[in-house]
Amino acid sequence: MDRxxxxxxxxxxxxxxxxxxxxxxxxxxxxxxxxTEHSWHMATSAFILREYYKKEVDMERVIKMxxxxxxxxxxxxxxxxxxxxxxxxxxxxxxxxxxxxxGILPEDQKEEYITLWxxxxxxxxxxxxxxxxxxxxxxxxxxxxxxxxTWRKFSPKKSRILSRMRPVIEYxxxxxxxxxxxxxxxxxxxxxxxxxxxxxxxATDMDGTxxxxxxxxxxxxxxxAIKTMEKGVEFIVASxxxxxxxxxxxxxxxxxxxxxxxxxxxxxxxxxxxYEASIDPEISFDILKKCQEIDLDFSATGNNKVYYSKLDLxxxxxxxxxxxxxxxxxxxEKKNIEKDYYQKLVFYNSPEKFKILREYVEEKYSDKVNVFxxxxxxxxxxxxxxxxxNGLKIVARDMGIGLDEIVALGDNxxxxxxxxxxxxxxxxxxxxxxxxxxxxxxxxxxEESGVAKFLNLFLKLD
Numbered sequence: 001m002d003r004x005x006x007x008x009x010x011x012x013x014x015x016x017x018x019x020x021x022x023x024x025x026x027x028x029x030x031x032x033x034x035x036t037e038h039s040w041h042m043a044t045s046a047f048i049l050r051e052y053y054k055k056e057v058d059m060e061r062v063i064k065m066x067x068x069x070x071x072x073x074x075x076x077x078x079x080x081x082x083x084x085x086x087x088x089x090x091x092x093x094x095x096x097x098x099x100x101x102x103g104i105l106p107e108d109q110k111e112e113y114i115t116l117w118x119x120x121x122x123x124x125x126x127x128x129x130x131x132x133x134x135x136x137x138x139x140x141x142x143x144x145x146x147x148x149x150t151w152r153k154f155s156p157k158k159s160r161i162l163s164r165m166r167p168v169i170e171y172x173x174x175x176x177x178x179x180x181x182x183x184x185x186x187x188x189x190x191x192x193x194x195x196x197x198x199x200x201x202x203a204t205d206m207d208g209t210x211x212x213x214x215x216x217x218x219x220x221x222x223x224x225a226i227k228t229m230e231k232g233v234e235f236i237v238a239s240x241x242x243x244x245x246x247x248x249x250x251x252x253x254x255x256x257x258x259x260x261x262x263x264x265x266x267x268x269x270x271x272x273x274x275y276e277a278s279i280d281p282e283i284s285f286d287i288l289k290k291c292q293e294i295d296l297d298f299s300a301t302g303n304n305k306v307y308y309s310k311l312d313l314x315x316x317x318x319x320x321x322x323x324x325x326x327x328x329x330x331x332x333e334k335k336n337i338e339k340d341y342y343q344k345l346v347f348y349n350s351p352e353k354f355k356i357l358r359e360y361v362e363e364k365y366s367d368k369v370n371v372f373x374x375x376x377x378x379x380x381x382x383x384x385x386x387x388x389x390n391g392l393k394i395v396a397r398d399m400g401i402g403l404d405e406i407v408a409l410g411d412n413x414x415x416x417x418x419x420x421x422x423x424x425x426x427x428x429x430x431x432x433x434x435x436x437x438x439x440x441x442x443x444x445x446x447e448e449s450g451v452a453k454f455l456n457l458f459l460k461l462d
Contacts, residue, residue, distance in 0.1 A: 003106050011106040016074045023080045024142030024151045035070045042066050042138040052172040053259035055126040065131045068113050069120045072097040081164055082154035087246035132167040140180055148187050159198035167363055174236055181404045192414040200405040201234040205393055208411035209428050210451050222253055227461040230254045236395055238388045238418055240374045242301055260391035263414050265343035265382045266410040267391045275394045277383040278302055278341035283365055285339040290360055292334040296353040309334050310348050345381040354379045374414040389417030409451055426454055
């Protein structure tokens with residue numbers, strides 16, 4: 001009976017959580033939320049949002065962790081997330097409280113729950129990472145239902161909110177980027193939250209953006225990329241070009257780790273492929289046969305092979321290298337069309353024939369491929385899953401950052417998917433109007449080192 005008494009004494013003790021009030025408001029702001037309401041809402045969020053956490057977890061362990069994670073506040077009290085406090089002192093008080101409160105239980109259960117509490121605090125296991133993401137998400141939801149009450153009360157800057165939301169950003173990026181990001185920006189635009197520009201990465205298109213018309217990287221642009229990385233900000237290249245072509249262009253800019261290639265059909269981290277999306281071979285074969293019918297020149301890239309009737313300018317120097325690693329297959333008459341897994345199809349120089357091909361492709365394969373212009377008299381086709389926006393999401397997920405921590409710069413239709421994903425979207429002065437109409441900022445032209453001029457001011461590089 002002593003064991004039963006200890007257990008019942010603990011159950012009676014944790015009833016006090018109903019009286020521990022948090023800063024968040026409930027019921028449309030009529031009163032403060034208590035710890036038990038927070039834990040219930042958090043546990044429900046874990047079940048509802050389980051699909052967005054990509055690791056296998058023991059849900060019973062997750063829910064146990066959630067239900068007991070704030071028991072320590074019975075004695076230690078609630079610490080406002082955005083208030084001024086000593087993290088060391090907070091942890092000391094909570095450890096003391098954990099030992100006393102869980103100490104009411106029989107020894108085996110005491111050890112189990114203290115271990116669970118420490119696991120939650122350490123955030124090293126998959127279960128504790130998921131539980132912490134749900135904790136931060138639930139606190140955010142109370143902001144949603146109270147017109148940003150805690151943000152208005154404590155006036156945290158964007159960087160501090162992002163620090164608080166980091167478990168959601170890292171472990172459930174779809175939840176952060178799909179909902180929290182835009183809500184946070186709403187209150188930045190309203191002046192409730194100060195945007196202190198906590199930028200973690202810069203993503204730039206190449207042709208028409210980082211490159212001049214004659215395909216050079218100006219010294220000013222080169223220096224700005226280096227200074228950006230010296231500031232601790234990742235510099236990402238996002239291009240319709242192949243990995244080999246991009247690497248050749250940026251060989252004098254050391255430190256670039258991420259490459260979004262072929263308009264998002266390939267994503268590299270250094271020399272390792274993070275993502276690859278090919279067009280179905282039957283579809284690409286049919287499209288190339290249509291090109292043969294209307295006599296439209298093309299270049300098809302995939303599996304370290306370039307099959308072409310007209311060579312893309314990006315390959316003019318690469319084809320001369322014996323060690324390029326690319327097999328070039330020339331088919332001037334388009335009589336030996338090869339069926340293969342291509343990541344990108346490129347078409348050249350004929351807007352009239354582009355129109356015929358585009359109508360044909362979009363009528364038959366609009367759910368399978370993306371079609372867009374990527375330069376002067378150039379049209380690209382890639383898999384539906386491939387675009388620069390998706391590529392940027394893959395990089396952001398690998399880095400553990402939010403899309404609202406990235407600056408993106410571009411000039412053409414193929415850049416729109418990337419520019420639409422970020423808050424700090426930048427079009428070059430030479431960009432198409434359809435691009436400039438959908439971004440937050442416009443930079444100087446690519447001929448004027450517009451990327452450098454923008455970054456120097458925005459990131460205070462000088």
